[in-house]
Amino acid sequence: MLTKAQIESASDVAARSLFDAIVDQRIPPGAPLRLKELSEQLGMSMMPVREAIRRLAALDLVEIEPRRGARVRELSLADLEDTYFARLHLENIAVWEAAQNFTADDGAQAAAALADREAAQEAGDRVAARDAHERFHFAIYEASQRTWLIRSILPAWRNSERYRIGAMRHIETQGTRDHEHTQILSALMRHDGLEAVRWMTNHLTSSVRLSAQHLISETGEADREISLPKVAEVVARFDIAAGIPAEIPTV
Template sequence: MTRRLELTPGGPSGRRTLAEEAAAELHELILSGELPSGTALRLEELAKRLDMSQMPIREGLRRMQALGLVEIIPHKGAWVRELSTEDLRDTHETRLALETLAVRAAATRFAESDATLARAALAEHVRLSRAGDIIASRQAHTEFHFAIYRAGGSRWLPRAIEPVWQNSERYRFGSRQTKARIEQTRREHQAILDACVAHDEAGADAALREHLEGAFRRISETMARRSSQD
């Protein structure tokens, strides 16, 4: 049931164009860390790596630029945006501002159909995390959150959240998915969902803040440890 968030929906036939395929491949390479921050993105090398012509690769890079994952400067080139503690904090604070607004809106009008979608995504996220399927579990995690945010009824809030969400995903490197970590994350997600089902705006806000603050602390500590080892 998982799917990429809005990235490569395909045309009327449901089939992806080459540009959509390129965007999906580049997206996964960046989020997985196979193309680390600061990596120069040369069309010829990427075309060879992805077995495509340069034209869809160029369009795929533009789509990654729109998501904030890639920087493109005319006549200079393109590269994966750098990771930094400053960018992490900026990303975190922007997510807090947008996602708490979205979850409050969702809590006011959460329907059973919304709960069904969110429960299914959460169950899939837990199952895939336990199975060690990092890519699919990440997609299910995204679908859980956006199933809730879309329930708020705004056309624009989920779209505004998407770029900063995608940037935050780059910071989920090296996190060990222990049984305890998976269970803690499940409880945090369940608390957000329960508050929405109960139409508890303040509770949904508090549960989401706790979830995001915990992730921010863990990632900050990981970055600090890595920096001290360099």
């Protein structure tokens, strides 16, 4: 069986290239995105590049000033904190919902993505590893079958990649990450929503800590405690929600 031949439009190529370049900081925060310059580098006209920039702006990775062009959004501890606040809430809801109706097929897809990720990691292919990582997480979220919730997750996810990639490049904590991934997946396969939420929260919390450390070391921004919901608090929410009997009358 052949998969449908995916023809990639010029603007698809541009969007992907720009996203990679921004995440890898080949285009650093604050840098202007000149249409002419980029279109020459990518070997296409200005319009597909323009469209790609608008797409990234829809994800809020770049800022557009009318008639003045676009520039890459700056990174900051406040933005990092804000991003992970959203991710903690949104992705835990998705995980919680996913636990209810997690199928063997969902599990297989997630496991395959995890395997791809490790293979790419071995091969030193960072882009492929990042791609597989995203596939793993979203395979889980899609099991929730809450389409609009999943759509809401993507912008914050993509933004967090900007912080995560740099932080993960050097530091060797891959073992811990892999373990967290496996624990989330196995909890879901057991339909144990609470345990899945617990591990997801740990996963995100440790991610944000590493990212913050890295950011502080790079920019010299003042070190401070990041204010995020505590693991126990997050877990407690879902715990109590599960205990509410259905027959409680709505107000």
